Amino acid sequence: MGESSVRLLSPLQGREAILFCTLDRPDAKIVPLLWAAIAAREGGASRVGLVAPYLAYMRQDAVFHSGEIVAARHFAALLSRHFDWLVTVDPHLHRIASLADIYTIPTQCVQAAPAIASWLRATVIRPFLIGPDEESRQWVDDVARRCHAPATVLHKTRQADRSVEIQAPDLNAAVERTPVLLDDIVATGSTMVAAARLLRGAGLPPPVCVAVHAVLAGCAYAELHAIAADIVTCDTVSHSSNGIALIAPLAEAVSAVAGMAAR
Ligand code: R5P
Numbered sequence: 001m002g003e004s005s006v007r008l009l010s011p012l013q014g015r016e017a018i019l020f021c022t023l024d025r026p027d028a029k030i031v032p033l034l035w036a037a038i039a040a041r042e043g044g045a046s047r048v049g050l051v052a053p054y055l056a057y058m059r060q061d062a063v064f065h066s067g068e069i070v071a072a073r074h075f076a077a078l079l080s081r082h083f084d085w086l087v088t089v090d091p092h093l094h095r096i097a098s099l100a101d102i103y104t105i106p107t108q109c110v111q112a113a114p115a116i117a118s119w120l121r122a123t124v125i126r127p128f129l130i131g132p133d134e135e136s137r138q139w140v141d142d143v144a145r146r147c148h149a150p151a152t153v154l155h156k157t158r159q160a161d162r163s164v165e166i167q168a169p170d171l172n173a174a175v176e177r178t179p180v181l182l183d184d185i186v187a188t189g190s191t192m193v194a195a196a197r198l199l200r201g202a203g204l205p206p207p208v209c210v211a212v213h214a215v216l217a218g219c220a221y222a223e224l225h226a227i228a229a230d231i232v233t234c235d236t237v238s239h240s241s242n243g244i245a246l247i248a249p250l251a252e253a254v255s256a257v258a259g260m261a262a263r
Contacts (some may be wrong), residue, residue, distance in 0.1 A: 004032040006039050013044035016258060017199040018051060019083075024215050024237040026056035030078075037082040041193055044123035047084040049258055053110075053236035053250065054213045059090035059185070077101035087253045089246055090184055090212045091233075094135050106168045108257040112234045113139060117146030119244045120180065124208055132156055132166060132195035132202065136183045139212070143182060150177070166194045171202050186211045186233070189220025196227045206227065211248040214239035231236045 017040035021033050033050075040048045060071035073096075079086060080103050089110045091099060099107040120127050120143065127149045131140035133156035144151035151175075155167045179199050186192050186209075196207050204227040214233035221241065224231055232243040 004034075004035055006032055006035040008036070008039045008043050011043070012040055014046050017041075017043075017045035017048045018254065018258070019048065020051045022053045023056040024054050026075075026091070034078075034082050041082075045178070047258075048082070049085045049087070049254070050079065050083040051250065051254060053089045053246065055086075055088040055091045056213070057095070059094075059187075061092070061095040072096055073102050077104075080104040085257045087149050087250065087257055089250070090139070092135075092184055096260065101135055106257055108253040110246060110253045111142070112236075112244070112246060113142040113146060115234065115244050115246055115249070116182070116210060117143045120147050120149075120210070124178050124180060126177045127180045127208075128174040129154075130154065130174070130179055130181050130195070130199065132181060132183055132191045138183050139184055149180075154198065156191060156194075158191075162188050162190050164190045164194050166191075166198050168198055168202060171199070171204065173245045174199075174204055179204045181209045181228075183211050185213045185215055186220060186224070187215040188217055189224050193220075193223050193227065196224065200227065208232070210244075213218045214238050216241070223252075238258070 019036055021029055037048050057071045057075040069137045083105055085106045088109045090112050096102055127147060129140050129144040129149055129151035131137055131153035134153055137153045140151050140153055150173045152169055181192055182197050192209055199207050209224055209228040209231045211233045214237045216239060231241045233239060233241045234244040234246050235242040
């Protein structure tokens with residue numbers, strides 16, 4: 001039938017309800033999620049919070065072609081209407097500077113950089129951090145500082161969803177180091193694959209590819225796997241590449257924002 005039906009089996013009267021739903025492939029999840037939030041509220045929950053380790057639609061942060069919408073704003077309005085607070089991990093903040101610019105509820109953003117840096121320090125010898133585009137600079141600089149490693153970002157031009165062109169600055173600093181490509185999201189994989197190919201073309205060894213959100217649509221993982229030394233992601237979207245756990249900082253953020261909403 002394709003219609004969602006939810007039923008809460010536990011009494012929620014006066015209780016804080018926390019829904020946990022990572023929002024990759026969001027369209028199939030959003031209706032049941034909103035039904036669950038409404039059911040919690042109608043069931044008497046004092047507050048209804050959402051933990052969405054991956055927050056969808058943040059990359060649709062501008063009208064790129066006429067007729068499009070800024071979906072990030074409308075998605076924010078939708079979630080703000082049904083939840084009292086939101087916790088997420090490294091949302092794609094680029095043209096929108098802060099979640100507070102589009103969400104009208106309290107939000108808390110967990111940063112993946114400390115966990116990524118600690119994984120790199122334990123696993124990769126003499127890393128050289130490389131961001132595939134300017135938008136990745138915020139993660140690359142933060143992780144590089146925490147690892148005391150050199151870093152650079154490449155220059156990307158996106159022609160279409162699955163077509164990007166990448167140019168490199170001087171990569172001399174990478175010599176005798178392990179190249180580590182770092183980005184917030186791998187979606188179609190076009191960005192990471194093009195960046196990895198460029199590094200290989202420049203004579204560097206296969207890179208270790210690290211991403212916060214393993215959206216990894218279609219053949220993205222297989223294509224990247226063919227050129228990378230390793231692919232490691234945070235566990236915000238369940239995937240076999242998950243190797244960096246964020247449960248502890250997520251739990252801290254939930255305590256902080258749930259307390260804030262309660263005041
Ligand atoms: C945008 O600039 C993001 O930081 C990622 O680089 C981008 O979303 C990756 O998308 P894809 O894997 O489809 O190239």
